[in-house]
């Protein structure tokens with residue numbers, strides 16, 4: 001099943017099946033490394049059902065903005081329900097392909113920061129998505145990419161399980177999309193979690 005069909009069929013169950021016991025740590029670490037300031041506007045690329053939103057709203061405060069982009073109407077339906085339930089007036093989502101969106105899709109306002117969790121390895125052309133992120137980022141904007149690879153060291157025994165989880169989610173475990181950021185930022189901060197399976201890479205893009 002293509003990832004497009006998988007996210008259409010599974011959106012209603014995504015929050016239950018997404019393994020938050022394992023993967024929530026990556027969101028928390030990513031938002032922390034992003035070093036958001038009150039009042040910032042932050043873009044969530046491939047936001048899915050909005051599992052990052054609570055972390056981001058806390059970080060940018062009442063004067064900040066969170067904008068999620070995702071191509072899946074079904075994932076965004078769940079995200080919109082979450083926004084309504086939580087009464088977040090500062091959070092909005094846009095249905096658009098991450099490889100094609102422009103500043104106009106974000107209301108013409110550049111963003112201070114961008115986060116992508118577990119999405120860049122699903123997006124077919126991550127380099128194109130990276131180019132779109134850079135095009136809407138303010139100078140010296142912060143970016144954090146949180147994604148997956150095979151576990152390392154002693155945790156390598158769990159590699160088949162990690163590979164299966166990624167395949168089921170339509171993710172390419174060998175994509176290592178944080179390298180796009182590492183080549184564009186003069187310095188990056190990194191965190192390696194869950195036996196190296198989760199990589200958190202953040203940097204300032206000049």
Ligand SMILES: C[S@@+](CC[C@H](N)C(=O)[O-])C[C@H]1O[C@@H](n2cnc3c(N)ncnc32)[C@H](O)[C@@H]1O
Nearest residue numbers: 046047048070071072075097098117118119123
């Ligand atoms: C594994 S989910 C991650 C969702 C969310 N970031 C999270 O951490 O829970 C991957 C998401 O990427 C989205 N996606 C895949 N390809 C995309 C593309 N080309 N443009 C926009 N979104 C895309 C899917 O619709 C899905 O919501």
